Amino acid sequence: MIDLRSDTVTRPSAAMRAAMAEAPVGDDQFGEDPSVNALEARIAALLGKEAALFVASGTMGNQVALNVLARPGDDVLLADEAHIVWHETGAAAANSGVQFRTIGDGGIFDGDAVRAAVHPRGHLVFPPTTLVVVENTHNRAGGIVVPQETVDGILAAAAELDLATFLDGARLFNVAAATGLPLDRLAAGFDIVSVALSKGLGCPSGSVLAGSAALMEKARRVRRRFGGAMRQVGILAAAGTYALEHNMDRIADDHANAKAIAARIGNIQGIRLAPVDTNIVIFHLTGGAMAADIVAKARERGILIMAFGAKTVRLTTHLDVSAEECATAGTVLAEILQA
Numbered sequence: 291m292i293d294l295r296s297d298t299v300t301r302p303s304a305a306m307r308a309a310m311a312e313a314p315v316g317d318d319q320f321g322e323d324p325s326v327n328a329l330e331a332r333i334a335a336l337l338g339k340e341a342a343l344f345v346a347s348g349t350m351g352n353q354v355a356l357n358v359l360a361r362p363g364d365d366v367l368l369a370d371e372a373h374i375v376w377h378e379t380g381a382a383a384a385n386s387g388v389q390f391r392t393i394g395d396g397g398i399f400d401g402d403a404v405r406a407a408v409h410p411r412g413h414l415v416f417p418p419t420t421l422v423v424v425e426n427t428h429n430r431a432g433g434i435v436v437p438q439e440t441v442d443g444i445l446a447a448a449a450e451l452d453l454a455t456f457l458d459g460a461r462l463f464n465v466a467a468a469t470g471l472p473l474d475r476l477a478a479g480f481d482i483v484s485v486a487l488s489k490g491l492g493c494p495s496g497s498v499l500a501g502s503a504a505l506m507e508k509a510r511r512v513r514r515r516f517g518g519a520m521r522q523v524g525i526l527a528a529a530g531t532y533a534l535e536h537n538m539d540r541i542a543d544d545h546a547n548a549k550a551i552a553a554r555i556g557n558i559q560g561i562r563l564a565p566v567d568t569n570i571v572i573f574h575l576t577g578g579a580m581a582a583d584i585v586a587k588a589r590e591r592g593i594l595i596m597a598f599g600a601k602t603v604r605l606t607t608h609l610d611v612s613a614e615e616c617a618t619a620g621t622v623l624a625e626i627l628q629a
């Protein structure tokens with residue numbers, strides 16, 4: 291099977307497992323796990339932040355950040371189809387009591403959209419807008435990169451309006467690979483940034499939050515409150531450090547493979563392809579075909595892909611699929627879509 295359902299399906303390599311087996315560990319809740327401490331310091335430095343915090347998953351990172359940056363009843367601005375709104379089982383409402391407003395279009399909004407949407411604090415009826423979230427790359431919009439000048443505009447508006455800012459950078463390494471911009475440039479200006487180790491970098495688990503020392507101290511308590519504080523978790527952190535050293539430079543290969551698949555299916559009648567900036571290919575079925583049908587037909591021919599909606603299909607490239615396998619998948623999919 292060629293598995294393109296998600297970049298989370300990768301399995302840790304023998305070398306990554308060896309690094310995990312050899313990792314020095316201690317009780318991370320006492321701050322005594324050297325492998326966790328090393329990974330947190332490294333990610334903080336990469337993102338240009340004072341401190342960092344290892345968390346079990348991207349969802350936990352997002353939920354901890356929302357809890358730290360907003361209060362119950364607050365109004366949070368996000369892009370349409372944000373992961374936080376669609377893929378976290380209503381967690382932000384359940385955990386933190388915030389309400390969402392999605393703004394912009396196709397996963398992108400700008401500073402003026404923030405200015406137009408913001409509700410003032412202390413108003414008699416409006417929920418106060420206190421936080422703006424940027425998702426980069428934007429998953430459901432097709433792994434698209436939010437242009438850096440747009441990000442800068444959002445941050446300028448947030449500063450003007452005294453809004454906190456969070457970057458859901460589960461795939462920020464893909465943004466760096468696609469744009470050539472350094473990670474600290476992409477993270478600059480955000481109060482808290484999250485990056486995932488379990489997607490393009492191929493780790494079995496883990497995300498890392500980064501921000502000021504004061505915010506990470508709060509985040510550490512919230513992580514505990516949410517049941518996410520772990521003990522000898524350096525075994526997982528060591529996979530992260532291994533991945534930063536060995537799996538970062540090849541992310542551009544995933545992008546080339548995604549573009550190759552898109553090139554094979556892009557001109558087929560009855561589909562509308564989202565822009566392919568990174569390692570995600572999303573297409574919408576504009577004719578009679580249903581996503582579940584396409585997914586089932588692909589499975590019969592050895593290709594695993596995902597229905598992202600009734601008429602939306604997603605494919606994701608990653609370090610466990612080769613250029614040849616992606617070419618095969620593109621050809622097979624083209625045949626299915628043409629039939």
Ligand SMILES: *Cc1c(COP(=O)(O)O)cnc(C)c1O
Nearest residue numbers: 347348349350373425429458460
């Ligand atoms: C995958 C993803 C997450 C959540 O990560 P998990 O580790 O699956 O919980 C958060 N944000 C975005 C944009 C994602 O794509």
